[in-house]
Amino acid sequence: MKHPFADFSEDDAEKLRLEAEVRIKVDPHGNPVMELVHGDAVSLSDKGTIKHLKYVADRFHPCNCNAQEAIGGRCGEEGCGLVNCHRCFRKCESCLIGLCVVHQRMARVGGKVVVLCRHCLGQWKRKRLLRAVAGLFVQLEAPKEP
Numbered sequence: 056m057k058h059p060f061a062d063f064s065e066d067d068a069e070k071l072r073l074e075a076e077v078r079i080k081v082d083p084h085g086n087p088v089m090e091l092v093h094g095d096a097v098s099l100s101d102k103g104t105i106k107h108l109k110y111v112a113d114r115f116h117p118c119n120c121n122a123q124e125a126i127g128g129r130c131g132e133e134g135c136g137l138v139n140c141h142r143c144f145r146k147c148e149s150c151l152i153g154l155c156v157v158h159q160r161m162a163r164v165g166g167k168v169v170v171l172c173r174h175c176l177g178q179w180k181r182k183r184l185l186r187a188v189a190g191l192f193v194q195l196e197a198p199k200e201p
Contacts, residue, residue: 072097118143118156130155149175
């Protein structure tokens with residue numbers, strides 16, 4: 056595994072102090088990966104300059120909002136489970152299932168834009184199609200005036 060400060064410190068500088076908090080994760084291939092959470096490094100260069108480096112990792116939700124934003128909820132679509140911030144998280148207006156930004160489907164219903172899940176959007180489209188087809192066969196007669 057690579058040293059957590061390898062990308063941030065100079066090779067020729069003498070390291071005086073290194074403090075790091077790392078999180079060990081496993082990648083999809085089963086290899087351990089070090090993720091630097093935060094750390095502190097003090098080094099002395101060949102020219103006598105003292106360098107103090109503070110590293111603070113910035114984390115993001117899948118919706119690309121900063122992880123310091125409050126959590127909105129977990130996506131309920133089958134096989135997803137992404138957690139989005141409270142601003143990007145929506146619920147299906149029909150079945151109230153939680154939806155991440157990837158699975159939100161927009162539909163215009165009665166001049167209003169609503170958020171629907173994949174299943175409810177399919178139902179809405181089928182219902183709209185059936186109404187249109189039924190409208191071709193059923194013709195309303197205007198009332199006759201006496």
